[in-house]
Amino acid sequence: MIRIEPRDTPSRAFALGVPLLSALVALGFAAIPLLAAGANPIAAYGAMFKGVFGSVFAFTEMLTRATPLIFTGLAAALAFRAKLWNIGGEGQLYLGAMAAVAIGAGALDIPGIFLVPLIVVMGAAAGAVGMAAPTYLRVKFGADEVVTTLLLNFIILILVQMMLEGPLQDPMGLGWPQSAPILDQGMLPKLMDRMRLHSGFILALILAIVAQFMLIRSVWGFKLRAVGENVAAARHAGINVNRSFFGVAAISGALAGLAGVSEVAGLKGYLTADLSPGFGYTGIVVAMLAGLSPIGVVLAALFIASVFVGADGMSRAMGVSSFLADLVVSVSLLCVLVGGFFAKFRVVLAGKGEVAQ
Amino acid sequence: MTPYPVLQLRGLSKRFGPVVANDDVSLTLHKGEVLALLGENGAGKTTLMNMLFGHYLPDAGTVEVADAAGALQPLPLGHPQAALAAGVGMVHQHFALAENISALDNITLGAEPLWSLRRNRAAAKAKVEGIIQRSGLSAPLDVPVGRLSVGERQRVEILKALYRDARILVLDEPTAVLTPQEADTLFANIKAMTKSGLSVIFISHKLREVLAFSDRIAVLRHGRKVGEMPTSEANEAKIARMMVGADTPLVEREPLAPGAPVLNLSGMSVVGRSKRETLNAVNLSVHAQEIVGIAGISGNGQHALAQVISGLKAPDMGTVAIDQAAIAHPTPARMVKAGVGRIPEDRHHEGIVGAMSVAENLVLERLTEPDVSTGGLLRREDIAANATKLAKAYDVRGPGTEAQARLLSGGNIQKLILARVFERNPRLILANQPTRGLDLGAAAEVGRRLLDARARGAGVVLISEDLDEILGLSDRVLVIRDGQLIEAPTRDRATIGLMMAGETV
Numbered sequence: 001m002i003r004i005e006p007r008d009t010p011s012r013a014f015a016l017g018v019p020l021l022s023a024l025v026a027l028g029f030a031a032i033p034l035l036a037a038g039a040n041p042i043a044a045y046g047a048m049f050k051g052v053f054g055s056v057f058a059f060t061e062m063l064t065r066a067t068p069l070i071f072t073g074l075a076a077a078l079a080f081r082a083k084l085w086n087i088g089g090e091g092q093l094y095l096g097a098m099a100a101v102a103i104g105a106g107a108l109d110i111p112g113i114f115l116v117p118l119i120v121v122m123g124a125a126a127g128a129v130g131m132a133a134p135t136y137l138r139v140k141f142g143a144d145e146v147v148t149t150l151l152l153n154f155i156i157l158i159l160v161q162m163m164l165e166g167p168l169q170d171p172m173g174l175g176w177p178q179s180a181p182i183l184d185q186g187m188l189p190k191l192m193d194r195m196r197l198h199s200g201f202i203l204a205l206i207l208a209i210v211a212q213f214m215l216i217r218s219v220w221g222f223k224l225r226a227v228g229e230n231v232a233a234a235r236h237a238g239i240n241v242n243r244s245f246f247g248v249a250a251i252s253g254a255l256a257g258l259a260g261v262s263e264v265a266g267l268k269g270y271l272t273a274d275l276s277p278g279f280g281y282t283g284i285v286v287a288m289l290a291g292l293s294p295i296g297v298v299l300a301a302l303f304i305a306s307v308f309v310g311a312d313g314m315s316r317a318m319g320v321s322s323f324l325a326d327l328v329v330s331v332s333l334l335c336v337l338v339g340g341f342f343a344k345f346r347v348v349l350a351g352k353g354e355v356a357q
Numbered sequence: 358m359t360p361y362p363v364l365q366l367r368g369l370s371k372r373f374g375p376v377v378a379n380d381d382v383s384l385t386l387h388k389g390e391v392l393a394l395l396g397e398n399g400a401g402k403t404t405l406m407n408m409l410f411g412h413y414l415p416d417a418g419t420v421e422v423a424d425a426a427g428a429l430q431p432l433p434l435g436h437p438q439a440a441l442a443a444g445v446g447m448v449h450q451h452f453a454l455a456e457n458i459s460a461l462d463n464i465t466l467g468a469e470p471l472w473s474l475r476r477n478r479a480a481a482k483a484k485v486e487g488i489i490q491r492s493g494l495s496a497p498l499d500v501p502v503g504r505l506s507v508g509e510r511q512r513v514e515i516l517k518a519l520y521r522d523a524r525i526l527v528l529d530e531p532t533a534v535l536t537p538q539e540a541d542t543l544f545a546n547i548k549a550m551t552k553s554g555l556s557v558i559f560i561s562h563k564l565r566e567v568l569a570f571s572d573r574i575a576v577l578r579h580g581r582k583v584g585e586m587p588t589s590e591a592n593e594a595k596i597a598r599m600m601v602g603a604d605t606p607l608v609e610r611e612p613l614a615p616g617a618p619v620l621n622l623s624g625m626s627v628v629g630r631s632k633r634e635t636l637n638a639v640n641l642s643v644h645a646q647e648i649v650g651i652a653g654i655s656g657n658g659q660h661a662l663a664q665v666i667s668g669l670k671a672p673d674m675g676t677v678a679i680d681q682a683a684i685a686h687p688t689p690a691r692m693v694k695a696g697v698g699r700i701p702e703d704r705h706h707e708g709i710v711g712a713m714s715v716a717e718n719l720v721l722e723r724l725t726e727p728d729v730s731t732g733g734l735l736r737r738e739d740i741a742a743n744a745t746k747l748a749k750a751y752d753v754r755g756p757g758t759e760a761q762a763r764l765l766s767g768g769n770i771q772k773l774i775l776a777r778v779f780e781r782n783p784r785l786i787l788a789n790q791p792t793r794g795l796d797l798g799a800a801a802e803v804g805r806r807l808l809d810a811r812a813r814g815a816g817v818v819l820i821s822e823d824l825d826e827i828l829g830l831s832d833r834v835l836v837i838r839d840g841q842l843i844e845a846p847t848r849d850r851a852t853i854g855l856m857m858a859g860e861t862v
Binding site for chain 1: 667668669688689690691692693699701706707708709710711712713717721722724725730733734735737
């Protein structure tokens with residue numbers, strides 16, 4: 001007989017080991033469809049590895065891909081710490097991107113030293129505004145923010161499409177639904193010549209470190225954790241729970257908005273309705289893989305970006321579909337969830353542990 | 358007829374991981390006997406009964422139950438139906454009744470065949486009425502249980518067991534929700550039933566009622582049976598010593614002259630959705646160096662009163678003043694700032710953030726004070742030093758001050774909360790059920806700390822369902838009933854009990 005018992009203390013080794021092990025197990029599972037597709041898994045993973053670490057270009061591509069995931073991952077991780085379930089990262093990303101082109105694509109022709117910070121700040125603010133209504137409805141009426149933030153994603157996407165065929169449409173764009181390009185001086189500076197990696201990545205790293213520090217060391221983070229872990233005790237102790245919710249909602253929305261800024265002003269230069277291949281949703285996976293730790297978000301984002309970029313390389317080299325990347329990401333999330341269970345509980349085989357002393 | 362054994366537990370043992378819940382416990386219950394099973398929280402009483410009822414599978418040991426002819430038969434273990442079939446019934450502390458159907462339906466529910474097309478309601482009713490006649494346990498049978506009083510509901514639970522032909526009845530903390538008079542009636546009924554052959558085990562930690570109503574006493578401590586004696590040979594000190602394993606420190610209240618008022622509630626009303634959330638024009642003043650006990654059956658407005666004093670609920674009418682300064686819009690933070698220390702009723706739910714460390718929980722209410730944070734950043738060394746100091750001063754034991762607070766035992770969680778509250782030298786202390794679920798040692802510690810705070814000049818509002826505790830600690834006693842507070846004219850248990858039941862005295 002098998003029994004499941006809670007552990008006295010969640011195992012620390014598990015907390016650190018589970019994400020790593022999950023990643024490996026996920027790669028192991030992904031070997032099955034690779035075999036079915038007639039590819040040699042070892043060669044395929046070799047090609048995948050080369051697709052990320054084989055050249056400086058490949059590596060910077062991976063970092064470029066990780067950048068929006070760090071932003072959206074941080075957005076999810078911080079909100080989830082307070083048990084505020086912001087599923088609206090995708091919508092907030094587009095709000096940030098819209099703000100960036102609204103300001104940066106010719107509306108203001110000012111020097112870059114002013115324009116870049118303005119784009120960043122306004123993009124973040126736009127993302128934060130995206131969380132205002134869901135948080136208000138949650139605090140005031142108890143409306144489930146999972147539903148409201150999720151549905152807002154679709155509303156915002158339609159708004160983006162409307163704007164791209166209306167006020168934000170590029171007059172020189174031959175009628176395509178895309179915005180005018182951001183002025184050259186408004187673009188986030190590139191980090192290396194002839195590479196796409198831009199300074200948004202540095203901003204993401206800095207914000208992850210700041211978030212980690214604030215969460216653990218500041219009064220703000222203390223209140224956030226208390227509200228997330230036991231809202232009744234936090235309220236009883238005199239913590240202003242609603243203020244904590246609004247604060248973390250604004251910061252979460254702002255971080256997701258920065259993902260949009262960084263994609264538009266760092267990479268693409270202009271806004272289209274397919275700017276994000278679901279970075280907002282993948283950010284939730286990143287946050288869960290990271291165990292909601294801001295520093296962990298960076299590592300998880302690098303892993304997932306490696307899988308995606310590597311899978312592209314593998315797909316070119318081996319002729320298998322790059323959809324495999326989605327499979328690896330999904331399976332690793334499942335493994336983390338299962339692993340989280342084993343960090344809290346242990347399985348005991350009956351007979352063992354019942355020996356008389 | 359000499360009394361013969363009807364239930365025999367032999368060498369029952371049960372471990373949960375590293376915790377030994379029961380270690381080689383043997384008990385014998387005779388026909389027509391009332392056996393009191395005593396022990397502190399966590400002594401293993403409930404585990405023992407759960408093994409008898411098949412909810413847990415013992416690691417070792419056997420259970421035998423007498424059949425109708427009086428011969429002991431082994432009971433198959435681990436099968437909840439087996440104990441019922443053998444004539445053992447249990448009344449849990451928390452009733453398992455469906456509130457929307459009548460008492461009679463509750464009693465017969467599950468005891469009739471599932472697929473029969475016709476219910477023989479008349480026969481069932483006749484049988485229940487017969488039982489009522491023999492036992493004296495009266496309850497209205499045709500009224501939905503939701504409209505019955507707690508005492509009536511408990512009688513319905515007992516009738517439910519008797520309807521299933523229980524020859525052995527196990528009562529878990531039967532008086533926890535009753536007024537003293539209701540408790541007396543219950544025990545008189547039980548006595549009457551034992552005359553007709555029923556055998557009863559009753560689980561309790563109230564020494565007074567155990568001495569008054571049982572025939573024999575068995576005491577459990579740390580999962581072992583540490584003593585067994587006829588009640589005639591027992592006295593309070595002797596049993597208490599057995600339960601705790603040492604002499605309990607006596608809590609003595611020295612007379613003190615009350616000082617200036619620290620809490621004034623005047624004409625305060627709270628409109629709530631239920632009786633427990635409602636207060637009607639309550640007036641209350643508590644002075645420095647005074648403990649005011651609020652007695653009452655749970656659900657009569659204690660919750661609303663505690664919420665207002667905690668700052669969680671603003672009164673709909675009337676005023677709240679601390680130290681004679683009115684608090685316009687009470688919030689928990691404002692109450693803390695005004696000098697109110699709060700010991701919440703549900704210490705796990707409202708008292709601590711279980712996933713945060715003991716050290717963090719100790720500063721939960723004063724995050725912005727200069728020794729906890731500067732410039733919005735936590736002073737971690739100071740927080741840790743504060744925790745080390747308080748854990749020592751208040752004897753908070755556990756895996757350490759950096760460990761999660763949820764890993765502490767109930768008593769140690771309460772000590773953590775006491776440390777947090779008393780360290781600030783509050784002007785007023787709200788102690789809401791401060792010893793519920795604590796063992797005698799920890800409960801005595803709570804009482805001592807409350808008296809210390811009173812001696813240092815604090816006023817205390819003590820809300821408790823345990824009348825003995827209130828009488829032991831309070832300078833004045835008020836009774837809460839239907840959202841109203843009435844000053845008790847005497848300290849007489851019977852008078853206060855009548856007031857709790859809503860009778861005018």
